[in-house]
Amino acid sequence: MQMHSLSFDVSHTLAGGLVLISFMMLYQDRLYSLLNVFAFHALVLALSVAWQAYVQNAPHLYITAAIALVFKAIVIPVALHRIVKQLGIHRDIESAVGIGPTMLAGMALVALSMVLMLRVTAEADPLAREDLAFALSVVLLGLLVMVTRRNAVSQVVGFMSLENGLVLAATGAKGMPLVVEISVAFSILIAFIVIGIFLFRIRERFDSVDVSALDDYRGERR
Amino acid sequence: MNLHAFDPVAAVLLIPIGAAALLAILPGYRLTARLNVVASLATFLSALSLLVIERPQPTPYVLVDDLNIVFIVLNTFVGFTTSIFSASYIAHELEAGRLTPVYLRFYHAMYQTMMFGMNLAFVTNNIGLMWVAVEIATLTTVLMVGIYRTHAALEAAWKYFILGSVGIAFALFGTILVYMAARPVVGEGQDAMVWTLLVEHAAHFDPALLNVAFIFLFLGYGTKVGLAPLHAWLPDAHAEGPTPISAVLSGLLLNVALYALLRFKILLAVSPNAISPGPLMVTIGLVSLVFAAFMLYRRRDIKRLFAYSSIEHMGIIVFAFGMGGPLANFAGLLHMVMHSLTKSAIFYAVGHISQVKGTQRINRIRGLTVTHPALGWGLVVGVVAIAGLPPLGIFMSEFLVVSSTFARQPLLAIVLVFGLLLAFGALLLRLTSVAFGNPRGSTAPVEASYVPMFAHLSLVLVAGIYLPTPVVIWFQHVATLLG
Numbered sequence: 001m002q003m004h005s006l007s008f009d010v011s012h013t014l015a016g017g018l019v020l021i022s023f024m025m026l027y028q029d030r031l032y033s034l035l036n037v038f039a040f041h042a043l044v045l046a047l048s049v050a051w052q053a054y055v056q057n058a059p060h061l062y063i064t065a066a067i068a069l070v071f072k073a074i075v076i077p078v079a080l081h082r083i084v085k086q087l088g089i090h091r092d093i094e095s096a097v098g099i100g101p102t103m104l105a106g107m108a109l110v111a112l113s114m115v116l117m118l119r120v121t122a123e124a125d126p127l128a129r130e131d132l133a134f135a136l137s138v139v140l141l142g143l144l145v146m147v148t149r150r151n152a153v154s155q156v157v158g159f160m161s162l163e164n165g166l167v168l169a170a171t172g173a174k175g176m177p178l179v180v181e182i183s184v185a186f187s188i189l190i191a192f193i194v195i196g197i198f199l200f201r202i203r204e205r206f207d208s209v210d211v212s213a214l215d216d217y218r219g220e221r222r
Numbered sequence: 223m224n225l226h227a228f229d230p231v232a233a234v235l236l237i238p239i240g241a242a243a244l245l246a247i248l249p250g251y252r253l254t255a256r257l258n259v260v261a262s263l264a265t266f267l268s269a270l271s272l273l274v275i276e277r278p279q280p281t282p283y284v285l286v287d288d289l290n291i292v293f294i295v296l297n298t299f300v301g302f303t304t305s306i307f308s309a310s311y312i313a314h315e316l317e318a319g320r321l322t323p324v325y326l327r328f329y330h331a332m333y334q335t336m337m338f339g340m341n342l343a344f345v346t347n348n349i350g351l352m353w354v355a356v357e358i359a360t361l362t363t364v365l366m367v368g369i370y371r372t373h374a375a376l377e378a379a380w381k382y383f384i385l386g387s388v389g390i391a392f393a394l395f396g397t398i399l400v401y402m403a404a405r406p407v408v409g410e411g412q413d414a415m416v417w418t419l420l421v422e423h424a425a426h427f428d429p430a431l432l433n434v435a436f437i438f439l440f441l442g443y444g445t446k447v448g449l450a451p452l453h454a455w456l457p458d459a460h461a462e463g464p465t466p467i468s469a470v471l472s473g474l475l476l477n478v479a480l481y482a483l484l485r486f487k488i489l490l491a492v493s494p495n496a497i498s499p500g501p502l503m504v505t506i507g508l509v510s511l512v513f514a515a516f517m518l519y520r521r522r523d524i525k526r527l528f529a530y531s532s533i534e535h536m537g538i539i540v541f542a543f544g545m546g547g548p549l550a551n552f553a554g555l556l557h558m559v560m561h562s563l564t565k566s567a568i569f570y571a572v573g574h575i576s577q578v579k580g581t582q583r584i585n586r587i588r589g590l591t592v593t594h595p596a597l598g599w600g601l602v603v604g605v606v607a608i609a610g611l612p613p614l615g616i617f618m619s620e621f622l623v624v625s626s627t628f629a630r631q632p633l634l635a636i637v638l639v640f641g642l643l644l645a646f647g648a649l650l651l652r653l654t655s656v657a658f659g660n661p662r663g664s665t666a667p668v669e670a671s672y673v674p675m676f677a678h679l680s681l682v683l684v685a686g687i688y689l690p691t692p693v694v695i696w697f698q699h700v701a702t703l704l705g
Binding site: 116117119120121122128132135136139143146152155159162163166169170173174175176177178181182185189192193196 | 350351353354357361380383384387388391394395398399401402405410411412414415428430431433434
């Protein structure tokens with residue numbers, strides 16, 4: 001009984017921590033600090049997944065935790081740091097929406113996911129239930145980061161934090177098959193994106209990785 | 223005994239993946255383009271053999287039933303004809319210097335990998351694996367959309383990628399929720415992701431959880447189907463990539479996502495207390511139809527025009543499946559097949575047209591039937607078909623959708639007919655300017671492969687006049703399966 005409540009508390013804290021760090025991403029106005037916060041996000045995810053691996057006695061989840069730690073918390077942020085430096089876009093993030101409204105929207109999204117998931121999963125076991133509510137919050141906040149930023153690098157960061165939410169959900173669903181495979185697949189996907197950003201700039205001499213700057217080339221503008 | 227050693231399911235998966243590996247290594251355009259065609263033909267023949275060979279029992283990984291055979295056969299057939307078209311299209315691109323041999327190798331390897339992903343999505347019985355397969359198919363198309371590496375192509379690929387990833391993410395979240403709903407009933411682990419087991423037990427799942435799961439799956443896979451308002455990636459991806467890819471995107475990839483949705487729709491239909499997915503699908507389908515119909519009037523790029531037309535038709539199909547019932551499902555299924563055949567035929571024509579004219583702008587292309595009679599008339603027949611004029615196949619399926627809707631929901635039918643007429647007007651307006659009038663643009667002869675285009679169009683024509691009884695019976699059976 002003692003053990004049970006401890007395991008519950010720890011996973012609860014870690015998952016809640018992820019939501020909090022997602023919020024921190026919303027108000028970062030510099031790319032470097034956004035990347036640092038993301039690295040922290042991935043670190044907490046790694047801890048959370050490792051804890052789930054221990055609690056559920058599912059050693060394969062340690063692989064997912066290791067991927068989160070090595071790949072997402074170290075390799076990707078370092079690589080993106082370099083890209084940002086080379087592209088010379090380290091000064092600021094142009095946010096499509098102001099910080100105030102973004103934070104309010106973030107709170108609304110978290111409230112929505114809590115209300116939705118807690119109501120819907122009334123019969124599921126409490127651990128999975130709260131995990132799922134937190135995971136959905138992280139997913140939605142990641143989505144919010146993606147919509148409010150226009151810079152390609154910060155959109156990728158938003159996508160990765162969204163994906164962290166998915167991993168949280170998948171590891172929280174006890175005994176779910178394919179979790180490791182899915183996290184590997186996602187890492188490959190992200191590696192592709194990062195390499196893509198890098199190549200676009202270097203080979204094609206783009207003036208900007210700002211997505212809105214590319215809109216004019218579509219030929220459909222009146 | 224020896225006959226049983228041939229496993230068509232393994233063949234439709236292994237041939238593409240083996241071919242992809244070979245094509246990635248082999249140099250030379252002539253050889254690889256032929257190999258691509260041969261591999262696609264072999265895949266198609268294996269898929270056809272599914273019709274006659276005794277079906278394998280469903281395992282945790284593989285499922286073959288009446289529903290997915292339709293999809294697999296259609297998929298491999300269009301994959302095969304597109305590979306023929308692709309061979310002549312790519313030859314021109316190489317001459318024009320838009321593609322280098324290295325990219326060509328990459329292109330062919332990706333083409334086969336995409337076929338593998340789509341076939342895997344169809345035959346798998348595991349909803350997790352299905353998700354992975356749809357993701358593979360999407361990613362390969364992203365890479366191919368960006369293959370010209372122009373500003374516009376990269377932007378289209380990026381947009382497709384970002385929106386596709388969000389779709390992927392939502393679909394995965396939905397899949398996890400389905401697993402959560404199934405776990406208490408089916409048991410932990412692999413079994414709770416096996417579709418046949420899920421359907422067996424779905425009646426006992428927590429309906430609330432299943433509802434939320436379906437919303438996420440609908441958003442996720444719906445993005446891939448190109449339903450408004452999640453369609454933003456679709457016109458760009460169609461317009462900027464190589465035209466063979468536009469053909470498979472419209473003709474096949476949208477169907478893959480639709481297939482995934484249908485599987486989950488069946489799952490929800492089994493659960494008595496879950497919401498009925500019908501109203502949601504009907505609404506979004508109508509929104510897509512009417513929205514795309516309006517957008518058709520403002521297109522200036524010929525490939526984007528037909529991309530919006532794909533959104534319109536996916537709207538009709540989703541609407542039909544949303545209405546449900548044997549007749550509407552039958553119509554939806556028929557419409558899906560007809561749309562795939564017609565739209566890819568149109569893209570075959572458009573591909574050669576834009577190559578010979580050197581532009582995709584509609585106002586720079588005129589009088590095609592004078593300068594290039596075969597291409598021009600092919601396009602005319604294709605557009606007449608896609609606009610829904612008799613006696614072609616799409617007329618029949620649209621007629622079925624409309625008449626079955628009038629019988630049940632006259633108000634919805636009015637909206638439906640309004641959207642159809644609107645799209646009809648836009649397409650014919652554009653067609654007259656492109657196909658007739660004084661010729662404009664290059665009149666150079668074109669080395670086109672007409673066979674795939676006219677093969678598709680004649681199939682559509684035949685289906686419009688006379689649908690063979692075995693096909694009707696088959697589709698009727700699938701329609702009842704869809705509930």
